[in-house]
Amino acid sequence: MKSGCPYGTHRVISPKGVLPQPADIIDNTMEIYDNEVLIDVKTLNIDSASFTEIEKRAGGDLEEIKKIMLGIVEKAGKHKNPWTGSGGMLIGTVKEIGPKFQGDLKVGDKIATLVSLSLTPLKIEQILDIRPKIDQVDIKGQAILFQSGLYAKLPADLPEGLALSALDVAGAPAQTAKLVKPGQTVLVIGGGGKSGLLCLYEAKKRAGVTGKVICAEYSEQALAKAKQLNLADEYLCVDATDAVVTYEKITKITNGELCDLVINNVNVPNTEMASILSCKDDGTVYFFSMATNFTKAALGAEGVGKDVNMIVGNGYTKGHSEITLQCLREHQGLRELFQELYA
Numbered sequence: 001m002k003s004g005c006p007y008g009t010h011r012v013i014s015p016k017g018v019l020p021q022p023a024d025i026i027d028n029t030m031e032i033y034d035n036e037v038l039i040d041v042k043t044l045n046i047d048s049a050s051f052t053e054i055e056k057r058a059g060g061d062l063e064e065i066k067k068i069m070l071g072i073v074e075k076a077g078k079h080k081n082p083w084t085g086s087g088g089m090l091i092g093t094v095k096e097i098g099p100k101f102q103g104d105l106k107v108g109d110k111i112a113t114l115v116s117l118s119l120t121p122l123k124i125e126q127i128l129d130i131r132p133k134i135d136q137v138d139i140k141g142q143a144i145l146f147q148s149g150l151y152a153k154l155p156a157d158l159p160e161g162l163a164l165s166a167l168d169v170a171g172a173p174a175q176t177a178k179l180v181k182p183g184q185t186v187l188v189i190g191g192g193g194k195s196g197l198l199c200l201y202e203a204k205k206r207a208g209v210t211g212k213v214i215c216a217e218y219s220e221q222a223l224a225k226a227k228q229l230n231l232a233d234e235y236l237c238v239d240a241t242d243a244v245v246t247y248e249k250i251t252k253i254t255n256g257e258l259c260d261l262v263i264n265n266v267n268v269p270n271t272e273m274a275s276i277l278s279c280k281d282d283g284t285v286y287f288f289s290m291a292t293n294f295t296k297a298a299l300g301a302e303g304v305g306k307d308v309n310m311i312v313g314n315g316y317t318k319g320h321s322e323i324t325l326q327c328l329r330e331h332q333g334l335r336e337l338f339q340e341l342y343a
């Protein structure tokens with residue numbers, strides 16, 4: 001059995017010298033190296049920005065979505081969306097473990113990978129079902145987890161689909177828990193979506209009674225669901241691609257003080273400036289959205305003279321899976337909504 005690099009560089013075909021995520025093509029041979037794990041895949045949870053882009057290109061046609069996805073994997077050896085650069089994550093069952101893999105896994109464990117499909121060697125034999133409303137795709141196939149790859153054993157007290165939908169965005173509420181301080185004014189853009197709802201819950205818990213949490217959402221229906229669950233203090237129906245209107249509404253709702261922290265969870269482009277303008281000087285903008293153009297964000301902030309801290313939406317922070325699943329355990333209404341919408 002061959003020895004492998006902990007970061008999976010032994011799988012990179014092109015270009016040489018890069019890690020698996022930025023690579024164009026990786027080796028998706030399902031014969032494991034000595035420090036890898038082979039997974040029988042059950043479901044892919046495609047990240048929202050990626051699935052939205054694929055669905056748009058397919059004109060909503062499910063068979064065309066299948067062709068696009070199969071084509072991506074056949075060409076790249078992984079599911080890295082060539083238009084968004086993002087992937088998603090998966091759930092499956094451990095089939096084989098390399099003798100030098102260090103971890104607590106055993107054959108038969110059901111796990112969710114917490115690293116992006118954009119770096120995960122993947123082979124799809126057949127796409128069995130697509131659930132476009134929740135960005136999930138059931139497949140017959142296999143995947144490889146590197147030594148450095150994060151994972152979570154699926155919890156016994158939550159249904160698989162429910163856990164998958166939450167773990168897919170685990171970085172967002174966990175980063176929110178780390179960033180929000182008592183008494184702050186926090187704006188969650190895209191607050192009615194999957195990651196947005198979890199962020200609202202964590203933000204309100206951490207900001208406390210002296211803080212203010214604002215839910216901004218394009219969809220009136222999604223906004224109503226957040227409001228029904230009492231996840232924020234203020235609710236705003238707004239198109240965040242319109243930076244000026246968003247800024248004006250946030251200015252009004254905060255009495256001109258703007259926000260200490262802005263969390264962007266949308267799955268469409270061109271919301272960078274709405275986020276930046278809504279943030280006060282020396283505040284923080286957390287771009288969890290993979291639709292973010294960081295050139296636009298950096299140059300846009302400079303162009304309007306905004307001195308704000310901008311954080312790239314790292315999908316990982318310590319304890320992120322535990323924090324996210326705990327949100328569903330603590331808030332019955334949130335759990336029921338996730339069960340209804342995503343599981």
